[in-house]
Amino acid sequence: MVREYSPQKHLPPLESGDRLTRPEFERRYAAAPHIKKAELIEGIVYVASPLRHEQHGKPHSRVITWLGVYQSLTPGVDLSVEPTVRLDLDNEPQPDVVLFIEPDAGGQTRLSRDGYIEGSPELIVEIAASSVAIDTGSKKQVYRRNGVLEYVIWQSYENKIEWFCLIDGDYRSLSPGTDGIIRSQVFPGLWLAVEALLNNQMVQVLEVVQAGLKSPEHNAFVQQLQK
Numbered sequence: 735m736v737r738e739y740s741p742q743k744h745l746p747p748l749e750s751g752d753r754l755t756r757p758e759f760e761r762r763y764a765a766a767p768h769i770k771k772a773e774l775i776e777g778i779v780y781v782a783s784p785l786r787h788e789q790h791g792k793p794h795s796r797v798i799t800w801l802g803v804y805q806s807l808t809p810g811v812d813l814s815v816e817p818t819v820r821l822d823l824d825n826e827p828q829p830d831v832v833l834f835i836e837p838d839a840g841g842q843t844r845l846s847r848d849g850y851i852e853g854s855p856e857l858i859v860e861i862a863a864s865s866v867a868i869d870t871g872s873k874k875q876v877y878r879r880n881g882v883l884e885y886v887i888w889q890s891y892e893n894k895i896e897w898f899c900l901i902d903g904d905y906r907s908l909s910p911g912t913d914g915i916i917r918s919q920v921f922p923g924l925w926l927a928v929e930a931l932l933n934n935q936m937v938q939v940l941e942v943v944q945a946g947l948k949s950p951e952h953n954a955f956v957q958q959l960q961k
Contacts, residue, residue: 748772752779756823771816774826775872782865789863789890796931797831797859797888800939804924807947810839810959811921820852821880827873831859833921839959842881856920857884863891874898878905883920893932915942923952 835841898905925946
């Protein structure tokens, strides 16, 4: 969350476990520039621990590489890394990665006057290491309830990926096809070679997403976004 200097030094510190309203959370966060990442989930504050390279930084970089290729060749779709997302009055997460359809192209989100994402991105990815209980528990329910259409969780300690799609108000798991590829239901042409990503075989990951970008369904999706 990008914050401006705040002279409100009398504010209590922002600490994990605090129960706050979203405006109070934002005030305390703005007054704590030493905190690099904090989230409000169901009215409870979670201040992130320092992030390890193997368990978080490395998988995070792989996801950004994969989604960045897709976004760069899909006009009308945007990508953001660790943005503040104002979902509702009790929830302001800072997801690891969000992929969303731009508002002018018919997406679910909008940008606030102060530059933050409001509403539910179509796809959210979380790298779950120390935060696995939150990412697979309360945060998953918050995303489901707010209409995040697809939710990807990479559990780094277990080295597994779960991809959920919102169908009839509930998250259902998307499984790889016989070719080992998961295909997004919301972003046509967004294909993922799951085992290749898990094993850092990024050449194969990029070959597969590039094949998806050449598919007829991706071409039709781009034309739809540009109408």
